[in-house]
Amino acid sequence: MLELKLAFKNLFGSGLRTWLNVTVLSIAFVIILFYNGMLDGWNMQAQRDTIEWEIGSGQVWHPDYDPYDPYTFADSHSKIPSTISSLIERGDAAAILLTQATAYPGGRMINTLIKGVDPNQKVLKIPSALLIEDNSDPEYIPAVIGSRFAKSAHLKEGDRVLVRWRDANGTFDAREITIVSVFRTNVPTVDLNQIFIPLEKLREMTSMFDEATLIVLSDMAGVPVQQDGWSYKNQDYLLKDLKDIMAAKKGGSFVISGLLLAIALLAIFDTQVLSIFRRQKEIGTYIALGMTRKKVVGIFTIEGTTHSILAILLGMAWGVPFLMLLQKTGIPMPSNADQAGIAIADKITPYYGAGMILTSVILVVLSSLVVSYIPTRKISGMKPTDALRGKIV
Amino acid sequence: MDNPIIVTLEKVTKRFPAGKTEFTALNKIELTFRKGEFSGLVGPSGSGKTTLLNIIGSLDCPSEGVATVLGKNISSLSHKESAELRNYGIGFIFQTYNLLPVYSVYDNVEFALLLQKISAPKRRKAVMDALEWVGLADRAKSRPSTLSGGECQRVAIARAMVKRPALVLADEPSANLDSQNSHMIVQTMKRLNRELNTTFIFSTHDEKVMQYLDRIIYLKDGMVERDERKSED
Numbered sequence: 001m002l003e004l005k006l007a008f009k010n011l012f013g014s015g016l017r018t019w020l021n022v023t024v025l026s027i028a029f030v031i032i033l034f035y036n037g038m039l040d041g042w043n044m045q046a047q048r049d050t051i052e053w054e055i056g057s058g059q060v061w062h063p064d065y066d067p068y069d070p071y072t073f074a075d076s077h078s079k080i081p082s083t084i085s086s087l088i089e090r091g092d093a094a095a096i097l098l099t100q101a102t103a104y105p106g107g108r109m110i111n112t113l114i115k116g117v118d119p120n121q122k123v124l125k126i127p128s129a130l131l132i133e134d135n136s137d138p139e140y141i142p143a144v145i146g147s148r149f150a151k152s153a154h155l156k157e158g159d160r161v162l163v164r165w166r167d168a169n170g171t172f173d174a175r176e177i178t179i180v181s182v183f184r185t186n187v188p189t190v191d192l193n194q195i196f197i198p199l200e201k202l203r204e205m206t207s208m209f210d211e212a213t214l215i216v217l218s219d220m221a222g223v224p225v226q227q228d229g230w231s232y233k234n235q236d237y238l239l240k241d242l243k244d245i246m247a248a249k250k251g252g253s254f255v256i257s258g259l260l261l262a263i264a265l266l267a268i269f270d271t272q273v274l275s276i277f278r279r280q281k282e283i284g285t286y287i288a289l290g291m292t293r294k295k296v297v298g299i300f301t302i303e304g305t306t307h308s309i310l311a312i313l314l315g316m317a318w319g320v321p322f323l324m325l326l327q328k329t330g331i332p333m334p335s336n337a338d339q340a341g342i343a344i345a346d347k348i349t350p351y352y353g354a355g356m357i358l359t360s361v362i363l364v365v366l367s368s369l370v371v372s373y374i375p376t377r378k379i380s381g382m383k384p385t386d387a388l389r390g391k392i393v
Numbered sequence: 394m395d396n397p398i399i400v401t402l403e404k405v406t407k408r409f410p411a412g413k414t415e416f417t418a419l420n421k422i423e424l425t426f427r428k429g430e431f432s433g434l435v436g437p438s439g440s441g442k443t444t445l446l447n448i449i450g451s452l453d454c455p456s457e458g459v460a461t462v463l464g465k466n467i468s469s470l471s472h473k474e475s476a477e478l479r480n481y482g483i484g485f486i487f488q489t490y491n492l493l494p495v496y497s498v499y500d501n502v503e504f505a506l507l508l509q510k511i512s513a514p515k516r517r518k519a520v521m522d523a524l525e526w527v528g529l530a531d532r533a534k535s536r537p538s539t540l541s542g543g544e545c546q547r548v549a550i551a552r553a554m555v556k557r558p559a560l561v562l563a564d565e566p567s568a569n570l571d572s573q574n575s576h577m578i579v580q581t582m583k584r585l586n587r588e589l590n591t592t593f594i595f596s597t598h599d600e601k602v603m604q605y606l607d608r609i610i611y612l613k614d615g616m617v618e619r620d621e622r623k624s625e626d
Contacts, residue, residue: 002507013495285491288452289552290480290508292473384452388487 003295007303011310018307021267025311025364028264030319032257032360037323037350038331039253043246045186045345047239052125053187055238056094056216060084063229065098065213073100073113074166077211081227084215092221094121095212097202101165103195105153112149112193114165116202123218126190130181131198141201143177146191150182157182163195168207175205186345261364264311265371272304272375283379284388297376304372308365326350399559399592400426400449405458407444407615418444420615421458426594428559431586432608433595440612442596443564449594450483450562451475463559480508484553484591486582488565490545492537498524498548499533505556523555527581543574550578554585560592567599575601 011018051057065076080088080095087093097116102109117124119131127144134140145155155161157179164174177197185191203209217224226232236243276283286296330347407419419441426432434442447453448460451467452475460467463482470478479485484505492501502523506516524530527547537545546566553561563582567575579602586593595602603609611619 005507009500010495281489281491282493285487285493287476288450288479288485288487288491289505290476292476294472295476385447388452388491 003298003302004306006299007306010299010303011306017271018310021264021271021307022310022314024267025264025307025368026315026319028260029311029315029360029364030322031260032364033315033319033352033357034323034326034350035253035256036356036360037327037352038348039246039249040353040356041327041351042249042344042348044351045348046242046246049186049345050189050239050242051235053185053190054124054216055235056123057219057221058217058223058235059233059238060093060215060217060224060226060230061233062213063231070100073098073213076213077168077206077208078228079210080212080215081230083225083227084230087217087221087224088118088215090220091120091122092218093224094118094123094216094218095199096214096216097199097206097208097211098213099165099202099206099208101163101195103153104162104164105155105159108153110153110193112163112195114163114195114197114202116199117196118199121216123216125185126196127181127183128196128198131196132180133198133201139175141175141177141197141205142180144181144183144196145179146194147182147184148188148191149193149195150179152192155179155182165206167205173205257363261367265367268304268307268368269371269375271307272300272372275303276300276375276378280382280387280390283382284384284386284390287384288388293380293382297373297379300376300379301369301373304376305365305369307372308368311368312361312364323350323352327352396428396430396590398425399428399463400424400594401459401461402445402449403459403461405445405448405455405460407441407448407453408456418615419448419455422615422617424610424617424620426560426592428592429586429590430608431583431593431606432610433597433603433606434610434612435598435603436612436618437598441615442612444615445612446562446564446594446596449560450485451478480505481556482559484556484558484561486546486549486553486561486563486566488568490537490542490549490569492545492548492552494537496537497533498529498535498537498540501537501548502551502555505552509556519555520551523551526554526585527551541574542570543577546570546574546578547581550581550585554589554591557589558591560594563593563595563597565597565599566595567597567602572601575599579605 062076062078064072066072077097084093088095095118099114101112101114103112117126117128119128121128130144131142133142150156159179160176161179162174162176164172166172177195203211224232283296287293327350330349332347333344402422402424405419405422406417408415408417422445434445436442444453448455448467449462451462451470454468463478465474465478467475493504496504499520502520503516506519521530524533527550529544529547529551532540532544537548540548566578570578582593583605585591595606597603608622610617
């Protein structure tokens with residue numbers, strides 16, 4: 001293709017100016033890939049951790065349960081419907097009973113949520129298997145807590161802490177629990193101010209025998225038959241908040257990508273305007289030699305757009321090793337980043353999906369095509385005689 | 394003269410806007426040029442030489458009158474048709490050479506043929522032949538910036554001639570050259586005119602060029618003042 005051949009010759013002939021533009025655009029391209037890769041990696045990690053630690057492949061909620069309204073917790077418990085009980089017996093679901101409580105670590109008072117979980121459950125990653133009861137000591141209540149809560153409450157493995165709660169009849173009761181393990185999770189919502197104890201122990205403490213607040217389903221559970229007003233919530237519903245946050249972050253990334261791209265494209269636009277101004281005689285010569293104006297516009301547009309193709313190639317040359325290194329080492333997050341309430345790992349592993357890369361490539365090429373074309377429209381209106389004399393201003 | 398007429402100008406007038414009025418650059422020019430002529434438009438600056446060449450070269454259109462070049466009425470051609478006419482029928486030689494700076498000598502000469510979509514082997518032969526005509530075959534890989542003015546103009550001649558056009562228009566081709574180079578390039582064009590029977594129309598006020606011309610058309614204030622042909626020896 002003649003236009004492409006000429007464009008490449010002109011670009012390589014322009015030397016430093018071309019490579020400056022290409023370098024700036026390649027940096028923008030790689031940063032866009034990096035930033036979007038980091039967000040995608042974070043999104044995937046956050047969703048994966050939330051599924052593994054908190055929501056499973058879906059949940060079935062007690063009719064009164066509303067996780068956003070703590071006032072509902074006291075009443076959101078009842079016997080588990082038979083259709084769901086069979087799933088629990090098969091090991092494809094895990095029952096959780098909630099009750100609000102107050103913990104008194106070191107004489108301080110902290111509002112907590114006690115979650116009763118079956119020590120044998122395999123649906124969630126919570127280390128419930130460590131909740132081994134001591135048959136010789138009926139007062140012994142083993143508990144596991146997350147590292148964030150342990151840190152804020154100054155608790156550690158082996159500590160005993162007094163907790164007070166109300167049973168099914170509204171009567172206050174209090175017992176000491178023993179922290180048998182402190183687990184690390186990237187999901188703050190299963191960590192902050194939460195205490196996990198054996199399900200049967202909590203049922204006994206609250207007189208809520210055979211009852212539960214919610215059921216977490218495994219991959220094998222499928223969609224259960226809803227019964228007695230218990231409602232099934234699928235993963236999309238349960239991940240909605242997280243997805244909304246990530247969508248907002250993505251929106252921010254578009255703005256940053258747009259700004260980066262705009263800076264790089266401004267250089268191309270500027271070069272195009274300058275080229276057309278400085279190369280009027282060349283344009284006139286092309287026309288005199290038998291080129292149509294349309295073809296000359298094509299040469300200049302392709303020439304500008306070729307910056308982006310070179311930038312992508314250059315970006316691949318230095319960006320691929322750089323991005324792969326980041327993927328291998330991960331990107332460390334600030335120590336307090338997990339206090340934000342979103343699931344953030346200590347290190348985020350960027351994910352560079354084919355779709356994201358392709359979208360970024362198309363975005364860079366198309367936007368450079370547009371900024372390359374806009375100044376070349378001037379050529380269409382040029383009189384070749386004026387162009388040959390370099391008279392156009 | 395038996396050769397066919399390839400350029401006919403009938404009452405060609407060209408006006409340019411000059412503020413609120415108009416400036417008449419050409420005024421009812423009546424001329425014909427036959428195939429194989431080696432002729433020149435001569436006159437002082439502003440006499441209309443370049444304007445006339447531009448119209449003959451289909452780079453511009455007359456305001457009035459009819460200019461017919463290689464059988465085409467210039468005024469009725471679309472952009473595409475006039476580009477085609479220039480591509481296949483007309484070669485240009487400019488005062489400032491107008492070589493494309495990022496291309497080699499070879500690429501500059503080849504350019505005209507690329508537009509004609511000629512196969513690579515044929516292009517290569519034609520380009521090397523053209524460079525042989527002007528004595529620059531050994532500089533094929535050089536960039537224009539490394540050539541002298543005379544060499545650049547010879548490249549421009551090769552570029553104009555490589556596609557074997559019926560008509561070559563040379564606008565002040567010797568204006569930027571010293572005496573020796575001026576003689577050399579006009580002699581080259583004269584030789585090509587004889588060997589290939591190509592029509593050359595110059596715009597010039599250089600005496601060194603004029604002495605080679607078979608026909609001199611004197612222009613003054615946009616009108617033909619005299620049209621002189623050299624008698625055959």
